[in-house]
Amino acid sequence: MILLVVMALALGAILVRLVDLQGVQQDHLAALGLRQRVHTVTLAAERGSIFDRNGNDLALSMPQRTVYADPRFVKDPAGYAARLAPIVGVDAGALAARLAQRDKEFVYVARKVDDATAKQVKALRLPGVGFVAESKRFDPAGNLAGPVLGFTGLDNDGLSGLERAYENTLRGRPGQLVAENDPGGREIPATERRDVPAQRGGDLVLTLDQSLQYEVEQRLTEQVGSTRAKGGMAIVADVQTGDVLAMATVDGADGKAPAHPAPPTEQNRPLATVYEPGSTNKVIDVASALETGAITPSTVFDVPWALQIADARFEDHVWHPPERWTARDIMRESSNVGAILVAHKVGKVRLDQYLRSFGFGTKTAIDFPGESAGLLLDPAKYSETSMGSVPVGNGLAVTAMQMLDVFATIANGGMSRPPRIVAATIDADGTRHDVPPAPGHRVVSAETAASVNDMLRSVVNEGTGYLAAVPGYTVAGKTGTAGKPPYRDGEYMASFAGFAPAESPRLAAIVVLDQPVTNYYGGQVAAPVFAKIMQYALRLERVAPTVAMTVQPRRTGSTVSNDAPPPASTTTTRPPARPPGNVAGTGP
């Protein structure tokens, strides 16, 4: 009897508990169970790739494995941390603290580990520890075009360069995965529910040529190293399309490392850094004077060696007696005094208009992150000496890209051709969308451009730019040597900008060396780099030579020789120039 009562009470208690669990607390317990089982994971979208113009990968993302843990299933955080930390290379104490956060469902153990590390972690078979795929960004060509491409952060967000400028295109759209786990932390098969699929990021197709980019970086690095410059910049562009084929930034040696191409963490200096252009600016003086009719190609100037303007004295870099020079002579000799006289014919207002029409004072069509518009003074605020300094390329500051645009405009018959770096995008379903070139505008007439073209040829054939000559081609260009504020001795920006073939221009290039030590004249240190990169670029673009080369028979009797002497212009020696003596220290 007593046994019956005890059994009845026990069964009654079980029944009550059953009703309580299955009835009263049903919803609460079901929700609790669901919360314990259901695991929501954000599916990161694969970031888009960046290609060069030939389809070579410059930046791409690869899935790597990220190790995570669900602290709700980690019974021994310290023990887990002790086993995991040495494998994944994280601090055991910090990892243990993360694993002890029982209110969290997801904590990182280590992000984007390689396959070997993931295999070791998997071999531990720790409940609650799992893997999720994450993308890692790779630059297969190393630092090639690093400042142009930029870099991404740990969460694959673009932080600089094109990675940042085109973040919306490249990042894609993340998805979401909802899965149910068992008490051991393992996914229960056939219960996965993908709510939102991820959308792959769009890709960029650049105008850069990987091979040319490498060549430009190497040649520039060699010269920066040998002249012990602080750094250098170089750009090569197609004058007909505005496509930038190469854009290089090089750091000088700093005691810890030799000269080297700049890494992605650095500024893209051809677009972001401004400098006083010096004598390369004389192109605008002459072009504006011809265009406005202030001078003709045959106008003769009486050019003394020095000119006093207010309290400043401007001098030519080489002493000479008073000369009767045309604009062509002034350009060939890179005469500061001559350029000032030409600019005075134009006047400050019109000169300023042409400076702006050529692109100074405005960002280029590239619109790169951190790009500078340059510095251009309002002519109403000119000082008494401004019309001495501006014509010779001081008192204003430009980017290397802006200066190259000037020469590309002349090369293109007076029509500006806005530069571009991105040629196309490829969207998530593989459809290519070409980016149309931005429309240009007429800056000077074709006739003016042809006259200036001819003058620039004389700079290379007979003047200060003879080291820019490329065998087999006619080159047009201008040297520049400008003092760096505050104009201390020996601190100059040495540059050369030009285009080839001059008869039918295809490519333009600029080389700028920042404070070379061994020799600071643009014609001596920048022009030779220009020659090398232009030669490579012309060959790459399969542009046929425009100058017939003389073929000398070999002494052994064969009719064709590879030992033909270079054109005479490359072997002409120039007398050493006097150090610049004008106020701003502008040389040829």
Added chain:
Amino acid sequence: MRGSVAAVVVTVLVVVGFHVVMAEGQFRLERLAKDAGREQQRYEGLRLEYAQRAAPQAIVERATKIGMVPAITPRYVSVPGLPAEGSHGDGPTATPPTVGQDWEKVKPHLVAQP
């Protein structure tokens, strides 16, 4: 009565069988998805390896290792009877095909997340 019981048993068996087939299909689908993911990972790994080997620096290093040297300054010769005018680079490009050139065809078939 016996007929009703048999009908119920048959129905239950059919339903169970249907669920078994569904579950088997689901497992097979997951296996195929894993296989596809593995192959995609392999493709992407090969693509990265190709890009690294095709990088100019890598090519220069390998060329230097086998004793190659940079070419001397090229000379151009004029062929009698042909003009030495520029051709504006209209010749066929010498650049070999790259992985990226097939990318537009491949991309739509790849899973969008890593």
